[in-house]
Amino acid sequence: MKRAQLSLDVLxxxxxxxxxxxxxxxxxxxxxxxSENFDxxxxxxxxxxxxxxxxxxxxxxxEGYKIREVAPDLNGGRIGIIFNGTTNKIIxxxxxxxxxxxxxxxxxxxxYTSTLVLNSSEEFWIVAYYNSTEGMLYVKVxx
Amino acid sequence: MxxxxxxxxxxxxxxxxxxxxLVSIALVVPSYFEENTLTSVVAYVRxxxxxxxxxxxxxxxxxxxRYSPLxxxxxxxxxxxxxxxxxxxxxxxxNDTITVVVVLTTPYSTIDNETLASAVRSFIVHDLNxxxxxxxxxxxxxxxxTAVNIVVRVEK
Numbered sequence: 001m002k003r004a005q006l007s008l009d010v011l012x013x014x015x016x017x018x019x020x021x022x023x024x025x026x027x028x029x030x031x032x033x034x035s036e037n038f039d040x041x042x043x044x045x046x047x048x049x050x051x052x053x054x055x056x057x058x059x060x061x062x063e064g065y066k067i068r069e070v071a072p073d074l075n076g077g078r079i080g081i082i083f084n085g086t087t088n089k090i091i092x093x094x095x096x097x098x099x100x101x102x103x104x105x106x107x108x109x110x111x112y113t114s115t116l117v118l119n120s121s122e123e124f125w126i127v128a129y130y131n132s133t134e135g136m137l138y139v140k141v142x143x
Numbered sequence: 144m145x146x147x148x149x150x151x152x153x154x155x156x157x158x159x160x161x162x163x164x165l166v167s168i169a170l171v172v173p174s175y176f177e178e179n180t181l182t183s184v185v186a187y188v189r190x191x192x193x194x195x196x197x198x199x200x201x202x203x204x205x206x207x208x209r210y211s212p213l214x215x216x217x218x219x220x221x222x223x224x225x226x227x228x229x230x231x232x233x234x235x236x237x238n239d240t241i242t243v244v245v246v247l248t249t250p251y252s253t254i255d256n257e258t259l260a261s262a263v264r265s266f267i268v269h270d271l272n273x274x275x276x277x278x279x280x281x282x283x284x285x286x287x288x289t290a291v292n293i294v295v296r297v298e299k
Contacts, residue, residue, distance in 0.1 A: 008161070008164050009164065012164075012168055012171070012172075015172075016171075016172075016175055019175070019176070019179060020179065023179065023182075023183045023186075026275070027183070027186060027187065027190065030274035030275070031190065034194055037205065037207060038194075038197065038201075040203075041197075041198070041201045041203040041205070042201065044203045045201050045202065045203055099205065099206060099207055100205070100206040101203055101204065101205050101206075102203070102204045103202055103203045103204065104204075104222060105222055106222055
């Protein structure tokens, strides 16, 4: 009799604990896909900030100056960089596991329209480019 | 004779104790589940709201359908970091409805509160609908028979 009473109590306690644990596990698993997304978000954000910053530095130093850049590792994803000279915006887009991510940043220096498509961790250059017909200094990207 | 009566008495006592335990289970379990529903709903809403804030703060667009309610807001921000964060959560429960009030805060006065609040609300509702077993009808979430009302406010 004693043993039977104990097991009933324990069963109740186990049930209640299990309900709580299931809830927490469910919350945690739903969090995984979101954190994978946020990993890509933060990497792209950081990369776009680096591009804006370094293009300003290259422009400040002047004609012919180059900085070597490395694209971030996005778990096999591909990255596209667009320097839009007409709107003066830097657009970075990425495709990771069939999902698209993109960020649009305003550039502080004049840009020369140029695009690049890169694999993860691929190298490229940010170049200060002097357009002699216009007599203007621009910044562009090239491989 | 005496022995068998003793045994019968033991059996009666056991039934009484078992009865008490069963009644207490019947009393404890429903209220526990109810409490658990409220707690988990609040946890999900909180997690979802801070995800919405993170998404808007980072400024990176995604074509993931979960984030689509927030993309128009992100476009109007035009590269500005809104510095959004979850200020507080208020919950109240009446018979069949749980109301969760999420208060967000941003230091910028140029951001349109109403559109931002309604976009974040629709993100939370769709996010909960997709990741949990809440059903969606007419824009209101239902958890079993309990309606979950989500209200989002943005304060300066």
